[in-house]
Amino acid sequence: MSVVDHHAVELGPRISEAEVGDYIALLKPRVMSLVIFTALVGLVIAPGYVHPILAFTAILCIAVGAGASGALNMALEGDIDAKMSRTANRPIPRGRITPSEAMAFGLTLAFFSVVTLGVLVNWLAGGLLAFTIFFYVVIYTMWLKRWTAQNIVIGGAAGALPPVVAWAAATGSLSMEPVLLFLIIFFWTPPHFWALALFRSDDYARAGIPMLPVVAGPDATRLQILLYTVVLVAIAAAPWPLGYFDAVYGVISLLLGAGMMWLAIDVYRHREGKPALRATRRLFAFSILYLFALFATLLVEVVVRAVAPAIRAVAPALGAIASAIG
Amino acid sequence: MDDEQKQDGIVLTEAQKRSRRHRSVAIALALGVLVLLFFAVTMVKGPAVLVRPM
Numbered sequence: 001m002s003v004v005d006h007h008a009v010e011l012g013p014r015i016s017e018a019e020v021g022d023y024i025a026l027l028k029p030r031v032m033s034l035v036i037f038t039a040l041v042g043l044v045i046a047p048g049y050v051h052p053i054l055a056f057t058a059i060l061c062i063a064v065g066a067g068a069s070g071a072l073n074m075a076l077e078g079d080i081d082a083k084m085s086r087t088a089n090r091p092i093p094r095g096r097i098t099p100s101e102a103m104a105f106g107l108t109l110a111f112f113s114v115v116t117l118g119v120l121v122n123w124l125a126g127g128l129l130a131f132t133i134f135f136y137v138v139i140y141t142m143w144l145k146r147w148t149a150q151n152i153v154i155g156g157a158a159g160a161l162p163p164v165v166a167w168a169a170a171t172g173s174l175s176m177e178p179v180l181l182f183l184i185i186f187f188w189t190p191p192h193f194w195a196l197a198l199f200r201s202d203d204y205a206r207a208g209i210p211m212l213p214v215v216a217g218p219d220a221t222r223l224q225i226l227l228y229t230v231v232l233v234a235i236a237a238a239p240w241p242l243g244y245f246d247a248v249y250g251v252i253s254l255l256l257g258a259g260m261m262w263l264a265i266d267v268y269r270h271r272e273g274k275p276a277l278r279a280t281r282r283l284f285a286f287s288i289l290y291l292f293a294l295f296a297t298l299l300v301e302v303v304v305r306a307v308a309p310a311i312r313a314v315a316p317a318l319g320a321i322a323s324a325i326g
Numbered sequence: 327m328d329d330e331q332k333q334d335g336i337v338l339t340e341a342q343k344r345s346r347r348h349r350s351v352a353i354a355l356a357l358g359v360l361v362l363l364f365f366a367v368t369m370v371k372g373p374a375v376l377v378r379p380m
Contacts, residue, residue: 016346
């Protein structure tokens, strides 16, 4: 059964009344904001100098590419979105935009984002962005999502690629650091989405999507969340022992990881009623904060590392001025 | 064009005209940003704009 029903019989050609806001909604702005932030971190931690205009171009193209993926995803999932209360208000189920309009919009943005990134920055980044869009739309949306309970595990690769694209845009190459960023987001995705799926499992079941709680049950999902969280915490701390970031990052990563572990254990322990619902909601909310805080720590550490020599250089002069005034 | 001919064609409602105008402005702004972006990057790169490393 559909959450929204459209019984209107259309006579003659359909004239769109879609507003700009409807098209912006197709871009999934909240997902896009996380993509922009993780890509920004990938760009900033990359070695060497990137001209601000090129950096802006790279982030803009990655953001538009992510938006294109969202629009294409919605174009292909109008039937599913109409059955789920979480997505029933999207422009296609509401009848504001047709799937073919969303498809044309998404393909146009995908083309321009990839070509602009390739021409203006470099083709490694452009190629990776094209692969990311392809992976999200074809591999995840069209294939995995309706077929396997591992949909968001494998499909999570698409969401993990933006910092890699940004690194490639900055350096024209790839190395271990962006792979670590990729792995952090990759292993963060299952606990995040399975927490959501636990308290939205009725929605997913109604839409016929084989999410893990629907297929394997909530208890198996709770165990998987716990196991993936253990791996996530270990991988998130890995840049410290591997020597890519210092102890400040390592300690903050472990503290944040302790929060994730505590909430994942809470989800594992509470299986019935309101405590179970509260635990899954808290894990879902904290997982967003966790990823944001982890990447913000990386960002701050790199900025401090870059600014510290300049501060050390001017410190004696500032001291002399202070003593002269004193 | 007389009134009879007007009634034969598609007559947009005010809401349709307004939303179409808004969409047209958004497309124009997006194209303007694209032009500015290409101009700015060309200025930044100079002759190197033709060098596109893999």
